[in-house]
Amino acid sequence: MTFYDRADELEALERAFDSPGHGFYVVYGRRRVGKTELLKEFCRDRPHVYFLAAEEAEHRQREKFVEHVSNTFDDRVPRIDGWDDALEYLGEKLASEQRVVVIDEFPYLVEENDSIPSYVQGFVDEHLQHTDSMLVLCGSSVSTMESEVLGHESPLYGRRTGQIDLQPFSFRQARDAISYGLEDAIRSYSVTGGTPMYLTLFDYDESLAENVRSQILSPTAVLYNEPEFLLRTELRNPARYMSILEAIALGHTTPNEISGATGIDPGPLSKYLQTLRRLRLIDRDVPVTAIGKKSKRSRYRVADEFLRFWFRYVEPNRSSIEEAPTVVFDGSIEPDLPAHVAPTFEDICQEAVWEVIRRGEFDPYAEVGRWWYGEDEVDIVGLAPDDDRLLLAECKWTADPVGNGLVESLRSKAERVRWGPATRDERFALFSKSGFVDGLEDDLDDNWSLFTLDDLDVLF
Template sequence: MTFYDRVDELDALETALESPGHEFYVVYGRRRVGKTELLKEFCSDRPHIYFLASQEAEHRQREKFVEQIAGHFDDRVPRIEGWDEAFDYLAEKLATERLVVVIDEFPYLVAENDSLPSYVQSFVDEHLQTTESMLVLCGSSVSTMESEVLGHESPLYGRRTGQIDLQPFSFRQARDAIAYDIDDAIRSYAITGGTPMYLTLFDYTRSLAENVRSHILTPTAVLYNEPEFLLRTELRNPARYMSILEAVATGHTTPNEIAGATGIGSGPLSKYLQTLRRLRLIDRDVPVTASAKQSKRSRYRVADEFLRFWFRFVEPNRSGIEEAPGVVYDGTIEPNLPDHVASTFEDVCLEAVWEAIRRDALEPYSEVGRWWYGEDEIDIVGLAPEADRVLLGECKWTSDPVGHALVDSLRDKATRVRWGPDTRTEEFALFSRSGFVDGLADELDDNWSLFDLAEMDTLLTPDNRSRRS
């Protein structure tokens, strides 16, 4: 099995373990994002105790935890009456051996006993600090990990020595796993997003259409109901949140549009949107030239490509999928997929901009994002305040080569971007799925950079960062 990327996260864990003294790390992130695989890879070549909690009675959770400790030390399983005694037993054993101790799905333990963070606090303060060992608490419930482990009111607040908020792969990180050419790789990423489990479910020897039909549009497939399970991990009553996600995924991006599509009043909607943002299920965007805190020109978007695909194409068509999934794919998904992929392509182009900056293929910019005002929109705008320099770029996921019309349009819109002095330096970048009309590059000056898919593939194909496990 191949373990993909996560080089930076592994380096952080390994550096922490090699440093003097104890370590108390917190690893958290959404379901399926690869937390368990990361920790198993980290533990694979060093002494460790790995305990995966489950949703069962507290006494059974505790018994299994103690059994795991005793099993590592080839010890007789002691009789333990409470969590304080369980952690005392662990402390006794850590006095004899330096270990990595991982408690995975910690929120399941907290759900059965909300005093558990206090027991961990006592263990860290009274025992772990005197060792060279490492404790890792891991969990998929972002809300529980942030409140019960990282929050100001948690007994564990201030005791961690490090944390990893594990994110889905960017396109560049996922590229190593997607064994399609660059065109189909972007289309595939627009469907699976960067969640490792979703990525690795697809069989890249088969067509993208075959993968969608078998892994998403089949009612018995894992991904068919995955978003519902994801939301139930975090939310007791996910119905309204699902309606908001569907509204955003289908193009209702402002608060007023979302309210109109869902029938939820502006007051309650604001709280729902805050919760979805905290759970990393939606993002709030403002124009890159505006203040994120002060701007009222906010737009929302579904933060995960798979969720965006599912809420746009699967959730509204459940009845049809149950009866005739092929008809839904041919009649609804395939004709509208280019529009869906175009949004993902903009994100991929943003990644390409940052990589081009790192490789000196573009001048440096401290901020890069989208810009809009009124009816005008520009896909990519980069700001370099210290140099009074601005980058303006457009991304076209079309079947026709880009020509002079887009050049003229971008020049015109550039005059309406109010940022910097009148003497600012302007650079331009065009990204095109289908390349550029003959002669366009020769007619443009050195302030223009053109990127077709082949050049983007060179920028976004990472070094070999996968590991065999």
């Protein structure tokens, strides 16, 4: 797979390796997010030991680990009785040679022997810290990595010198991999999201429709069952979690709505929602103006574009897809796709706001997010409390150019956004897929900024 971006993460790893003394890094994140590719790129030109753990019996895991270490150092395979001996053997080798040691899918080792973190602690304390080598523990089970490696209760707590919680690509980062024009790139990103493997499965010489049919709607395609595999990585009984994700993807975003759609009582539901948030599968949003972010006006959304697409279109139509995938795409997906793309476009426009701020073309804002109250909603609101400045922006993924109606609507909503003093400075922005009616820009003062897709293309 082609390696894209990750410049910041690579720089952090390189800096850690080049610094005096030992390094102990923890790299974790969801399946398919590119952890292994990142670490292989980091190890490429450095002496290293790279061990990929597998789901198998503990003694085979240990035997393979020792064999791999001995082969890497061109040594005969020693007789090893336990993990303490295996790691001591590695420590002896590192005493004379600086290496990067990567143990990938570390949770598989923990699953077979929950004392592994204690053995690694002994290795770090007794061997690694006396070398210039670097240990990297990597894993796709976010819950295991956070509890058994990073958590307060873990024997390894406080010993790491750094960690990387690897996230999917933003749209700006993903743009390098998506060779469509900007409009189709946005539509495509709303389907794949920023997960590198999903992005690179698409053939951008083919249409988006063909990619969806061949890479997602085919029962033999990798992505057809991908969310189920993803959930089973973290959860033993994913059925209820899947029903919650489907409900949220279909537009049931408040706890009451989710409870009604799934039949799960509010008490148990809150625990399921907490788990899904911890696994980075859903996000909890509150209005950006909420004090302390504990607003009861919370909404939930699926955190990954591909999962949102899958639970909106694939999971509810499994039987039909098995029989006639083209009919499902033509009849259910394609006509509804603009509604699916619209929230993605809002997120991309929010990225654009931050980019314009970084370039100094907008004054700075401390926070940027969504705002809603009752029936009113503003797609993007930026807060600059030190300057009593407020930014309000709307994003329209529509077939028609934007006109004065949206301008007046946003001005009206601004009056109902309770934030700051009455003398606050208000700025406005409009983002439109189909541009703006003739003369609109001339009718607006300097407090308004208008962005077309061509403008976004330049930014990204």
